Amino acid sequence: MDNIYLPHPARIIEVKQETPDIKTFKLKFDDEAIGRSFDYKPGQFVEASVSGEGEATFCVSNSPTRKGSIECSVKKMGKVTQGLHELDVGDPVGLRGPYGNGFPVEEMKGKNLVFIAGGIGLAPLRSLINYCLDKRADYKTITIINGARSSKDLVYKDEYKVWEKAKDTHLHLTVDYQEENWTCMVGMVPKILEEVKPTCENSIAIICGPPIMIKFTMPVLMKLGFCGPAIITTLEMKMKCGVGKCGRCNIGSRYICKDGPVFNYAQLEELGYGF
Numbered sequence: 001m002d003n004i005y006l007p008h009p010a011r012i013i014e015v016k017q018e019t020p021d022i023k024t025f026k027l028k029f030d031d032e033a034i035g036r037s038f039d040y041k042p043g044q045f046v047e048a049s050v051s052g053e054g055e056a057t058f059c060v061s062n063s064p065t066r067k068g069s070i071e072c073s074v075k076k077m078g079k080v081t082q083g084l085h086e087l088d089v090g091d092p093v094g095l096r097g098p099y100g101n102g103f104p105v106e107e108m109k110g111k112n113l114v115f116i117a118g119g120i121g122l123a124p125l126r127s128l129i130n131y132c133l134d135k136r137a138d139y140k141t142i143t144i145i146n147g148a149r150s151s152k153d154l155v156y157k158d159e160y161k162v163w164e165k166a167k168d169t170h171l172h173l174t175v176d177y178q179e180e181n182w183t184c185m186v187g188m189v190p191k192i193l194e195e196v197k198p199t200c201e202n203s204i205a206i207i208c209g210p211p212i213m214i215k216f217t218m219p220v221l222m223k224l225g226f227c228g229p230a231i232i233t234t235l236e237m238k239m240k241c242g243v244g245k246c247g248r249c250n251i252g253s254r255y256i257c258k259d260g261p262v263f264n265y266a267q268l269e270e271l272g273y274g275f
């Protein structure tokens with residue numbers, strides 16, 4: 001029987017410094033056949049391992065509609081992420097997955113989509129945004145509200161122009177405080193959401209960011225008329241084994257790694273999960 005914990009050898013083929021503490025790694029399996037058969041949905045995650053440091057879960061941040069490599073954006077915050085940040089192009093890593101349920105892309109068809117992200121929370125949403133843009137006819141208006149503490153903390157800056165130009169797509173960038181030469185919005189994400197006022201009619205909101213941002217954004221979404229099942233989020237931070245074995249990621253009766261990481265707000269309330 002195959003060992004489910006055995007990672008496949010992979011290699012870093014590109015590294016991009018997104019912010020002072022976030023890098024995006026483009027990874028490729030050594031075995032091309034494994035790379036070709038690696039199929040995933042936006043919102044799914046992988047376990048990436050660094051020799052001598054261990055492994056950690058990372059969402060896949062590129063869209064499955066753009067195959068060829070796997071991209072993970074990594075914020076330097078612990079042993080494994082620190083280890084990854086020290087690696088460069090050509091260095092080996094281990095990869096296993098994909099795991100988790102991913103976003104309900106079929107149920108989202110025909111809906112207006114409101115993406116709300118803070119900091120590196122844009123990583124799983126980027127996969128879904130580019131997926132929806134590549135299948136543009138399947139989705140209605142796309143609104144993206146993306147915030148960070150400062151302009152240097154914004155991730156995926158290269159893609160904003162493409163998103164802005166896409167059909168029926170509106171991008172709202174915000175930083176916490178006014179900066180020199182900053183011409184976009186200023187203020188925390190909940191305040192910007194209140195200003196943008198996306199319609200709740202036939203809409204789904206997809207939110208990912210720091211818990212404090214989600215906590216204060218949720219009442220605004222409710223005020224705008226979004227109900228629990230129409231608010232989707234992804235809980236990626238609380239996993240270890242990724243395959244429902246270690247028992248580290250349970251909320252109520254569910255495992256984040258197997259039943260999630262994507263949940264709607266009604267499900268989270270039922271499980272007693274709070275931000």
Ligand code: FES
Nearest residue numbers: 240241242247257
């Ligand atoms: S991460 Fe081990 S059970 Fe979910």
